[in-house]
Amino acid sequence: MRDMDTAAIVMLVFGAVFLWGGLAVAAVHYVVAARRDKG
Amino acid sequence: MSDVEKATTTGRDQWGSKLGFLLAAMGSAIGLGNIWRYPYVVYENGGGAFLIPYFVAIATAALPILIMEYALGHRFRSGAPHAFREMRRGWEWLGWWQVLVAFLISTYYVVILGWCLAYCVYSFGLQWGDDTAGFFVGDFLGTSAGGDPSGFWDVGGLRWNVLVPVVIAWVMVYAILRRGVARGIEVTAKVLMPLLVVLLLALVVRGVTLDGATEGLNVLFTPDFGALGDAGVWIAAYGQVFFSMSIAFSIMIAYASYLPRRTDLTNSAFVVGLSNASFEFLAAIGVFAVLGFLAVATQSAVTEVAGTGGVGLAFIAFPQIINTLPGLNSLFGVVFFGALFLAGVTSAVSIMEPGIAAVREKFHLRRTPAVNWICGAAALVSLLYVTQGGLFYLDTADRFLNNFGLVTCGLAMVVLVAWVAKELDTLTDHANAVSYIQLGAWWKYSLMYVTPLLLGTMTVYNLWTEVTTPYSDYPWSGLVVVGWGVVALTLMGAITLHQVRKSHEMRLDG
Numbered sequence: 001m002r003d004m005d006t007a008a009i010v011m012l013v014f015g016a017v018f019l020w021g022g023l024a025v026a027a028v029h030y031v032v033a034a035r036r037d038k039g
Numbered sequence: 040m041s042d043v044e045k046a047t048t049t050g051r052d053q054w055g056s057k058l059g060f061l062l063a064a065m066g067s068a069i070g071l072g073n074i075w076r077y078p079y080v081v082y083e084n085g086g087g088a089f090l091i092p093y094f095v096a097i098a099t100a101a102l103p104i105l106i107m108e109y110a111l112g113h114r115f116r117s118g119a120p121h122a123f124r125e126m127r128r129g130w131e132w133l134g135w136w137q138v139l140v141a142f143l144i145s146t147y148y149v150v151i152l153g154w155c156l157a158y159c160v161y162s163f164g165l166q167w168g169d170d171t172a173g174f175f176v177g178d179f180l181g182t183s184a185g186g187d188p189s190g191f192w193d194v195g196g197l198r199w200n201v202l203v204p205v206v207i208a209w210v211m212v213y214a215i216l217r218r219g220v221a222r223g224i225e226v227t228a229k230v231l232m233p234l235l236v237v238l239l240l241a242l243v244v245r246g247v248t249l250d251g252a253t254e255g256l257n258v259l260f261t262p263d264f265g266a267l268g269d270a271g272v273w274i275a276a277y278g279q280v281f282f283s284m285s286i287a288f289s290i291m292i293a294y295a296s297y298l299p300r301r302t303d304l305t306n307s308a309f310v311v312g313l314s315n316a317s318f319e320f321l322a323a324i325g326v327f328a329v330l331g332f333l334a335v336a337t338q339s340a341v342t343e344v345a346g347t348g349g350v351g352l353a354f355i356a357f358p359q360i361i362n363t364l365p366g367l368n369s370l371f372g373v374v375f376f377g378a379l380f381l382a383g384v385t386s387a388v389s390i391m392e393p394g395i396a397a398v399r400e401k402f403h404l405r406r407t408p409a410v411n412w413i414c415g416a417a418a419l420v421s422l423l424y425v426t427q428g429g430l431f432y433l434d435t436a437d438r439f440l441n442n443f444g445l446v447t448c449g450l451a452m453v454v455l456v457a458w459v460a461k462e463l464d465t466l467t468d469h470a471n472a473v474s475y476i477q478l479g480a481w482w483k484y485s486l487m488y489v490t491p492l493l494l495g496t497m498t499v500y501n502l503w504t505e506v507t508t509p510y511s512d513y514p515w516s517g518l519v520v521v522g523w524g525v526v527a528l529t530l531m532g533a534i535t536l537h538q539v540r541k542s543h544e545m546r547l548d549g
Contacts, residue, residue, distance in 0.1 A: 008260035011087025023313040033475040
């Protein structure tokens with residue numbers, strides 16, 4: 001059994017950063033905006 | 040006064056909290072397709088390279104349409120038929136068309152939930168045996184002619200072993216809807232969505248720690264950048280985001296109509312859209328990790344064991360994988376089919392809600408009778424899929440309602456709103472007035488040019504495919520009646536509903 005190919009790892013990381021990172025940024029922005037709205 | 044109390048006094052349902060709306064919208068978007076469709080779309084369309092058109096499609100189609108539907112529902116504070124009627128008096132039919140397509144999709148979606156429940160039980164003792172395909176098509180569904188297309192018109196009798204779990208699934212969906220938006224849909228989403236994420240994480244962790252997982256991940260993610268020159272890959276990316284995000288179903292119009300006036304629409308769309316995409320990305324890792332394990336365990340190539348996704352992946356390939364696991368096989372089965380059920384139940388509820396909202400607004404019904412009518416009618420239709428020919432009818436109806444019902448509804452909606460009514464500026468002002476992220480040229484031009492072009496191309500491509508090659512080798516008579524006939528029925532029904540009782544309409548929020 002072989003390890004993951006470098007190209008596959010790069011695309012996995014690319015997808016993870018874009019999607020999960022994007023979601024984290026959107027969620028933080030949502031919470032901050034909601035708090036600012038309440039204040 | 041709380042949001043729920045306000046809703047009671049105005050007569051219109053309202054979400055109990057903004058988090059509740061977000062989770063319900065995520066629950067709607069995250070469904071069976073995220074688990075059994077997305078991984079295969081990636082695999083068949085350039086592997087890791089597919090992520091590039093996929094991200095472009097999210098940015099230029101999924102998020103813009105999602106924001107537009109939120110803005111429509113929030114601005115007009117009504118379901119799709121009334122919202123389109125408010126925009127232009129003659130367009131109510133478009134809302135009904137979306138509602139009817141969603142209604143018919145719900146009739147078979149809940150049947151699949153029943154299958155998931157049955158397979159949760161079958162997981163104990165791995166009751167499907169070694170021949171998982173034979174068990175699913177033969178012992179479980181009892182499909183006519185052993186699944187051969189020649190048995191299409193052999194309806195046969197009801198399958199009681201399928202009917203019982205389907206009835207249980209219907210009772211659950213009915214009970215959630217009957218409790219209302221805040222106490223039913225929202226509470227369910229708040230409980231089930233975190234549970235679903237935990238179950239998926241458990242599956243992924245188990246999957247990536249199995250021998251051979253890297254083989255599957257290599258097949259999934261190794262990029263073929265040459266595929267980006269193929270127009271079919273781009274169409275697949277736009278098709279995936281379109282089917283995955285619960286858009287053009289009229290769901291998001293109804294859901295957004297239950298929001299309080301002051302709600303950040305644009306950021307909500309970003310959170311929901313990216314949650315849905317993140318979930319399916321994670322599911323793809325889990326699915327291909329276990330397919331890699333199966334390939335190594337059976338000394339086959341991943342491409343040989345991968346199959347075609349969809350129902351075959353869940354009810355034929357996964358039972359085979361579960362048989363092959365080194366331990367805790369039954370538990371893995373319960374977790375997998377349980378996750379499928381949870382993902383499906385929040386989506387099923389959301390697919391029915393637009394119909395309930397629309398019927399209430401049109402015929403001045405209280406919630407309970409509206410839920411009784413819609414669920415009762417849908418449950419009756421779903422009996423057709425519990426017969427021995429049910430698999431044929433489900434497969435055909437799904438194909439045509441998605442490829443022609445949903446895509447054409449989406450195309451009509453975008454063209455009418457952006458080009459005919461020229462409402463994008465009004466909707467931009469509405470969304471920007473309540474949102475922190477301000478919409479600009481990106482949103483407008485995506486909806487005016489990119490989305491109609493891609494949806495138009497998809498419609499022509501689907502038409503060409505359907506006319507030149509009979510789907511799944513089914514008889515033409517079957518495709519005409521169950522496929523084209525069902526699509527035509529939704530359109531005729533929409534026009535009929537547009538015509539009836541116009542003078543008695545009212546909005547429940549007065």
